[in-house]
Amino acid sequence: MSPVLGDTAGDPVPPVLGGTRLPVHDDAPVPPHPSADARNEAVAPSAFAAIDWTQPWFSPFARRGRRWQQAALAGYARYLDELNADARASARHTGRGEPLSFIAQDDLPPGAAYEAHIAATGCVPTRHNLHDFFNALMWFAFPRIKAALNARQSAAIDALGVGPTRGGLRDALTLFDENAVLFACADPRLSAALRGFEWHTLFVAGRAAWGERCEVRPFGHALLEKLIAPYRACTAHAWIVDVPADYFGWSADARDAWLDRAVADRLAGDDDLTPRRFAPLPVLGIPGWWTENEAASFYDDATVFRRGRRAR
Incomplete structure (x- = not known):
């Protein structure tokens, strides 16, 4: 099996959590948070x-x-x-x-x-x-x-x-904590495109919708660490959040506060939380995040924007 994140696009090299590599398959175990003995290193x-x-x-x-x-x-x-x-x-x-x-x-x-x-x-x-x-x-x-x-x-x-x-359960919680983005979306077609690995629909045909009907809010701290030195295949675990249409008229602080409440409530009551609940999202494909993706041909790279098992 090829080394893909979950069952999709992205990270041919598994993402790094400090010195620990995150598992790249939905059914792979997630390492516990490092102990003081194992990870007490500092950086310059x-x-x-x-x-x-x-x-x-x-x-x-x-x-x-x-x-x-x-x-x-x-x-x-x-x-x-x-x-x-x-x-x-x-x-x-x-x-x-x-x-x-x-x-x-x-x-x-x-x-x-x-x-x-x-x-x-x-x-x-x-x-x-x-x-x-x-x-x-x-x-x-x-x-x-x-x-x-x-x-x-x-x-x-x-x-x-x-x-x-x-x-x-703990695998999913760890993946959320370390590598998630919140995909806030008021258009079910775009959420379906993300779940179905329909990259052209999400990023090219639907490009004008970004900022008006969908957006991404970063969350995972290991993901942010990786983005110190961004690379094309860098892939997040997207947690899809259905938002009201007027969400995109709110201030950034109001949007974050709404997401914070809504997602926390969902996490607290979700009895079926597994790693497969996430949708893989190559983050440098997000419009406005990387100048190279202004060209539609950027999304033709099948080593990053893969079809995934679910799409196949």
Whole structure:
């Protein structure tokens, strides 16, 4: 079987989560969040300078992100202080209602499960690197979604423990957390095109609909880390959200707040959540995200814009 993401287009090279590679098949196990012992590495502070806030996938988070970037460049302690000042001011909460805060990765107790620790204490173990930088940003951009994911992850750990495999539910939650985009859509034809790998319909014939009847909001922090150095086959797991027609007349903040509530409610009550619920989406095909896709021939690359098993 060819190495495709889910059953489609994209990533001939599996996406990277820091030093861990994300599985590329729907039925493949997803690695647990790394422990303090396995992933306590830091990056050179200069790595944070690589974030280009003018890029469309980073720009929604630029107001807070630029300030955090400067703190991260100044050092690990300054960076954690900045995150915690924002956490106190915003009164965010984790999956079981604990006040959100950020701690050094070394402060995660040995053997503690990452998600369970966050739910029980409110403390998010955070390394001085880009992966955890984008994870922290999502706690502020989409706090209800992050809390819903954490609640379900920790409940699954309580029920089943931490074993050699995670199971379909925790696989899906991890894929959402790490690699999802929210595909907000008011046109069922476009949602169907995404589900059916009909790339010409979605990106060429339907190009004028982008920004008026559909859009993508980035969420997965590993995806954002990959987009520091974007490549043509970079592929997200798209979570399709049906939105009202007037959604596209709202401000960006109002759209994000609506998505945050709607998606969190859906995640909390979804009893049939598996990796197959996502639709693969090669993100550099999104209109306005990459200048090369202004030419219709960009979508002729069958190594990226594949038909997929479901389409076949």
